[in-house]
Amino acid sequence: MNTGLPPVLLVEDSDEDFEITVGALRLANMRHPILRCANGNDVEKLLGREAPFEHVLCPVLILLDLNLGGTNGRDLLARFRETEWLRTVPITILTTSSNPADIRKCYASHANTYLVKPVDLERFEIMIQNWITFWFDTASLPVGARGDRSAAFRY
Amino acid sequence: MAPDAGRKAADPAVVTAANVDLTNCDREMIQLSGAVQPHCALLVIEEPSLRILQASASTEPLFGLAAESLAGQPLSVLLDAGEEAELRAGTADRPLEAPVHLMRLERNGERFHLFAHRIDGFLMLELERSPGEADRPLQDLYAELRNHLAKLQQTPTLEASLQLVVQQVRQFTGFDRVLAYRFLPDLSGQVVAEAKTEEAEPYLGLRYPASDIPAPARRLFSMLWLRHLPDVNYTPSPLEPQLNPVTGQPADLSCVAGRSVSVMYSRYLRNMGVRATMVITLLKEDKVWGLISCMHHSGRRHIPYDVRVACEFLGHMVSLLMAAKEENEEKARMLALRERLGRLTDRLGKGDPFYQGLIGEESELLSLLDADGAAVTIGPSVHRFGNCPDDEQVRRIVAWLEMTAGEEGVYCTSGLSVEMEGAKAFRDTASGLLAVCLAKAAKIWVLWFRPEVSQTVVWAGNPAKPVETESVDGEVRLTPRGSFAAWKEEVTGRAREWTSYEIRTMGLLRQSVSEVIARRSEEMLWLNRELRISNIELDSFAYAASHDLKEPLRGIHNFSTLVLRQSGELMDPDSRARMKVIRKLAQRMDELIEALLHYSRIGRTPMQFRKTDLNQLLEDTREMLSGRFEETKTELRVPRPLPVAFCDPVRIREVFANLLSNALKFNDKGARWIEVGWQDSDPLRIWVEDNGIGIEPAQYENIFRIFRRLHGRDEWGGGSGAGLTIVRRIVERHGGEIRVESRPGEGTRFLFTLSQQAHETVPPPEVPF
Numbered sequence: 001m002n003t004g005l006p007p008v009l010l011v012e013d014s015d016e017d018f019e020i021t022v023g024a025l026r027l028a029n030m031r032h033p034i035l036r037c038a039n040g041n042d043v044e045k046l047l048g049r050e051a052p053f054e055h056v057l058c059p060v061l062i063l064l065d066l067n068l069g070g071t072n073g074r075d076l077l078a079r080f081r082e083t084e085w086l087r088t089v090p091i092t093i094l095t096t097s098s099n100p101a102d103i104r105k106c107y108a109s110h111a112n113t114y115l116v117k118p119v120d121l122e123r124f125e126i127m128i129q130n131w132i133t134f135w136f137d138t139a140s141l142p143v144g145a146r147g148d149r150s151a152a153f154r155y
Numbered sequence: 156m157a158p159d160a161g162r163k164a165a166d167p168a169v170v171t172a173a174n175v176d177l178t179n180c181d182r183e184m185i186q187l188s189g190a191v192q193p194h195c196a197l198l199v200i201e202e203p204s205l206r207i208l209q210a211s212a213s214t215e216p217l218f219g220l221a222a223e224s225l226a227g228q229p230l231s232v233l234l235d236a237g238e239e240a241e242l243r244a245g246t247a248d249r250p251l252e253a254p255v256h257l258m259r260l261e262r263n264g265e266r267f268h269l270f271a272h273r274i275d276g277f278l279m280l281e282l283e284r285s286p287g288e289a290d291r292p293l294q295d296l297y298a299e300l301r302n303h304l305a306k307l308q309q310t311p312t313l314e315a316s317l318q319l320v321v322q323q324v325r326q327f328t329g330f331d332r333v334l335a336y337r338f339l340p341d342l343s344g345q346v347v348a349e350a351k352t353e354e355a356e357p358y359l360g361l362r363y364p365a366s367d368i369p370a371p372a373r374r375l376f377s378m379l380w381l382r383h384l385p386d387v388n389y390t391p392s393p394l395e396p397q398l399n400p401v402t403g404q405p406a407d408l409s410c411v412a413g414r415s416v417s418v419m420y421s422r423y424l425r426n427m428g429v430r431a432t433m434v435i436t437l438l439k440e441d442k443v444w445g446l447i448s449c450m451h452h453s454g455r456r457h458i459p460y461d462v463r464v465a466c467e468f469l470g471h472m473v474s475l476l477m478a479a480k481e482e483n484e485e486k487a488r489m490l491a492l493r494e495r496l497g498r499l500t501d502r503l504g505k506g507d508p509f510y511q512g513l514i515g516e517e518s519e520l521l522s523l524l525d526a527d528g529a530a531v532t533i534g535p536s537v538h539r540f541g542n543c544p545d546d547e548q549v550r551r552i553v554a555w556l557e558m559t560a561g562e563e564g565v566y567c568t569s570g571l572s573v574e575m576e577g578a579k580a581f582r583d584t585a586s587g588l589l590a591v592c593l594a595k596a597a598k599i600w601v602l603w604f605r606p607e608v609s610q611t612v613v614w615a616g617n618p619a620k621p622v623e624t625e626s627v628d629g630e631v632r633l634t635p636r637g638s639f640a641a642w643k644e645e646v647t648g649r650a651r652e653w654t655s656y657e658i659r660t661m662g663l664l665r666q667s668v669s670e671v672i673a674r675r676s677e678e679m680l681w682l683n684r685e686l687r688i689s690n691i692e693l694d695s696f697a698y699a700a701s702h703d704l705k706e707p708l709r710g711i712h713n714f715s716t717l718v719l720r721q722s723g724e725l726m727d728p729d730s731r732a733r734m735k736v737i738r739k740l741a742q743r744m745d746e747l748i749e750a751l752l753h754y755s756r757i758g759r760t761p762m763q764f765r766k767t768d769l770n771q772l773l774e775d776t777r778e779m780l781s782g783r784f785e786e787t788k789t790e791l792r793v794p795r796p797l798p799v800a801f802c803d804p805v806r807i808r809e810v811f812a813n814l815l816s817n818a819l820k821f822n823d824k825g826a827r828w829i830e831v832g833w834q835d836s837d838p839l840r841i842w843v844e845d846n847g848i849g850i851e852p853a854q855y856e857n858i859f860r861i862f863r864r865l866h867g868r869d870e871w872g873g874g875s876g877a878g879l880t881i882v883r884r885i886v887e888r889h890g891g892e893i894r895v896e897s898r899p900g901e902g903t904r905f906l907f908t909l910s911q912q913a914h915e916t917v918p919p920p921e922v923p924f
Binding site: 014016017020023067096097098099100101117119120121122124 | 701702705706708709710712713714716717741742745749752756760
């Protein structure tokens with residue numbers, strides 16, 4: 001599925017959740033390729049454009065799970081914001097936590113959206129549909145987000 | 156009146172022997188008596204000519220020289236050349252502010268001692284005839300004194316030292332009675348040691364009113380270490396001429412040992428049956444502390460000069476030792492006390508709560524102070540030790556103290572019945588009160604009581620009537636009272652005074668307690684920190700657990716949904732139904748986890764207290780639940796507008812939402828209603844009442860337990876079973892409480908309290924993430 005479009009980055013350790021999220025994105029007709037980082041190591045490699053991420057295009061949006069095994073999602077959020085070439089990419093936190101403190105702190109660390117995953121699949125699918133409608137059809141994304149040429153896609 | 160103004164005998168404002176009476180004896184210028192006792196001869200000498208200016212009439216019987224003829228004569232008429240030379244040598248270049256023994260003389264077979272001192276620029280020569288018996292050799296006296304001195308230093312207490320001294324003085328002088336007399340703060344005096352003949356009536360322990368020793372006498376005591384009156388019935392021997400021819404003033408006889416005494420004094424002594432006296436002053440730190448008073452009842456008694464010196468020396472010695480001994484006694488008392496305080500403080504440190512150490516069986520409260528009763532009050536509860544007023548009376552005393560004791564929270568009286576209204580009722584146990592407030596907010600007071608001392612003061616004669624009148628030639632004159640029989644004063648409503656050392660003790664206790672409280676609050680801070688850490692850990696745990704639990708849960712839900720979506724058509728109806736149950740159970744479990752999280756969050760997140768109109772919260776809730784109200788046709792009754800409360804509006808809205816939705820839920824009546832009412836009290840009492848199905852009393856506590864449902868999961872509309880648990884936690888975080896009253900089948904009333912005013916709240920811990 002090489003569309004030449006910049007990818008949506010999905011940072012998610014759970015294969016099941018990854019499958020469900022990808023299913024929901026596809027159900028909503030999202031045509032951008034999906035790039036996955038399954039853990040903190042992957043993210044570090046991506047940030048440094050190391051293999052296997054040396055040729056990736058700059059993602060158009062990032063979906064970040066707050067609870068990755070062994071890594072604090074908020075640290076990753078900060079790492080994204082520190083990294084020059086990814087600094088302008090909108091980050092959406094996708095998590096099970098509805099803790100107000102988590103929500104407050106993520107926004108304080110410059111997250112752009114905070115989504116709480118509902119247990120109910122249908123409600124989750126609606127949430128993802130709405131998210132896509134907002135970011136791709138309503139909001140304006142930074143110029144240049146689509147300009148990079150794609151080389152390697154993992155999905 | 157200034158003493159200088161009183162040097163004119165003619166001035167009617169000057170009180171001397173000529174015009175003294177009981178109304179003015181406090182002002183009598185006894186140093187201006189203008190006369191000496193007949194065993195002395197006094198010469199007022201002008202220097203350097205050594206011319207005699209005044210001489211006492213006693214020169215005639217003692218030396219055969221008429222006093223009138225001596226005025227203006229040179230001293231050589233009395234002293235030979237050798238004696239005069241010795242006198243000049245002994246007085247030259249010496250200030251002689253106090254009398255000095257210059258020499259012994261012999262005249263007509265009698266021996267005399269010559270003393271000299273200067274006053275107002277004149278040389279005062281006093282010639283005292285030795286008593287008939289031979290003077291004791293000084294060497295013996297010295298040996299005895301040295302011996303006594305060693306004994307004095309070894310006696311442990313002041314009282315024992317004084318007892319030793321009066322015995323020694325009596326042994327030296329042979330007086331019938333020698334007693335040590337101590338001035339009390341009110342200037343009355345008490346006999347504290349006595350040595351006497353067997354048949355003499357004991358005076359030990361008697362009190363003498365202040366008027367018995369008038370102020371001028373006390374002043375003279377501090378000027379002269381020893382005064383001696385060998386014969387109370389003497390005839391005064393006046394100076395001739397009466398006034399100093401150079402100054403025109405009477406001579407100042409303050410330092411003359413043989414000065415004629417106040418007529419009031421000699422009359423007083425005669426009334427006591429005393430024929431001869433000697434008085435030694437006891438000084439402590441330059442203040443008259445007391446007297447060694449010698450009395451002879453059986454006849455006149457003249458004490459030789461050397462013996463007087465020895466007695467005076469003993470007086471000096473005991474005066475010097477006094478401060479050290481009193482200090483030692485005080486030290487020993489303070490030491491013992493500090494030990495008891497230390498033990499008490501230890502117990503306070505271990506007690507939980509700290510005041511347990513005050514009220515426990517082993518409490519040493521009573522031994523801490525010399526009191527007959529003690530009580531500790533903690534709020535309304537009273538703990539009594541020894542002889543005390545009853546609980547109700549103690550509470551009344553504390554209530555009164557709270558109004559009276561002022562900021563320091565310390566109060567001390569020896570006459571409570573006079574100061575506190577209604578305290579007469581318990582004056583037999585509590586005339587004396589020493590009270591200290593240990594904790595103002597907790598109303599912790601410690602009180603010590605002393606009983607009324609109606610019979611402890613034994614006066615030597617009635618102190619209220621120290622004088623009597625006598626009629627002399629038809630003129631009424633006051634005299635010192637005649638009766639010295641012991642007289643017990645009926646002192647009502649007074650207890651023994653508290654000493655400064657006892658009041659200090661109380662200060663120490665207060666200090667120890669505040670140290671204990673300070674240490675406790677440090678411990679509390681530490682525990683709070685621990686609690687905060689453990690709360691944070693608990694929160695982290697709840698957070699992680701919820702995430703970890705929810706993830707597989709969501710997986711179960713998601714995949715059962717996908718299976719149903721993709722293969723539902725292919726399944727048999729039973730399998731399809733079971734897949735749906737799996738999905739529903741996953742959802743249910745999610746609700747439970749959410750409720751648990753919510754509950755734990757309420758305990759930790761800060762409450763946003765502010766003045767809140769409860770009507771607004773109720774209206775919000777009604778709006779939120781309007782569908783349910785319509786559906787169930789339930790009437791919401793608010794008999795009168797709700798008040799304003801100090802609370803977190805978001806949380807209290809949650810309380811209303813939970814209570815109202817419960818009331819909506821658990822009702823099977825045809826005409827349903829919910830009433831929200833309140834009672835104007837502090838704190839406010841607010842209730843939500845319904846006419847629903849009610850709750851069995853046995854279940855009152857269970858309904859507040861988390862996930863404890865009284866009904867089937869799907870009966871009465873379901874729910875997580877955490878609602879009331881959350882409600883209770885919210886109310887408790889507001890410092891209030893909630894309870895339930897119900898009649899099964901008729902209805903339920905939930906009643907909770909809320910503060911009207913701002914109050915202190917413990918800041919909740921910082922939440923992680």
